Amino acid sequence: MYSGQPQPPQQQSYNMQPPQQQSYNMQPPQPSPPKTPAQIGDEYRSALYAQCAAGVHEPTTKFGVCGIITAVVCFPIGLICLFIDTEKKCNRCGIKLG
Numbered sequence: 001m002y003s004g005q006p007q008p009p010q011q012q013s014y015n016m017q018p019p020q021q022q023s024y025n026m027q028p029p030q031p032s033p034p035k036t037p038a039q040i041g042d043e044y045r046s047a048l049y050a051q052c053a054a055g056v057h058e059p060t061t062k063f064g065v066c067g068i069i070t071a072v073v074c075f076p077i078g079l080i081c082l083f084i085d086t087e088k089k090c091n092r093c094g095i096k097l098g
């Protein structure tokens with residue numbers, strides 16, 4: 001008959017430290033800094049010009065000065081000149097359309 005006291009299992013708790021990986025080269029991804037109004041404007045302009053580059057222009061009809069004068073002086077026949085002396089331009093990039 002053994003009357004020995006059951007010995008509790010010894011738990012040796014070593015200070016287990018995970019191997020430290022020193023990675024100096026790895027930089028955490030930086031959150032994008034808040035944009036300045038100038039940057040927002042640049043992006044906005046870039047987006048607009050990107051549309052122009054893709055062929056999506058913003059056409060606007062401009063009357064030439066000569067046509068306007070002729071229309072006023074030679075009213076109403078001068079109106080013909082007014083509509084002849086027009087040119088379609090892109091409102092953004094200023095390229096001639098049509």
Ligand SMILES: [Zn+2]
Pocket residue numbers: 052053056057058090091092093094095
């Ligand atoms: Zn354009």
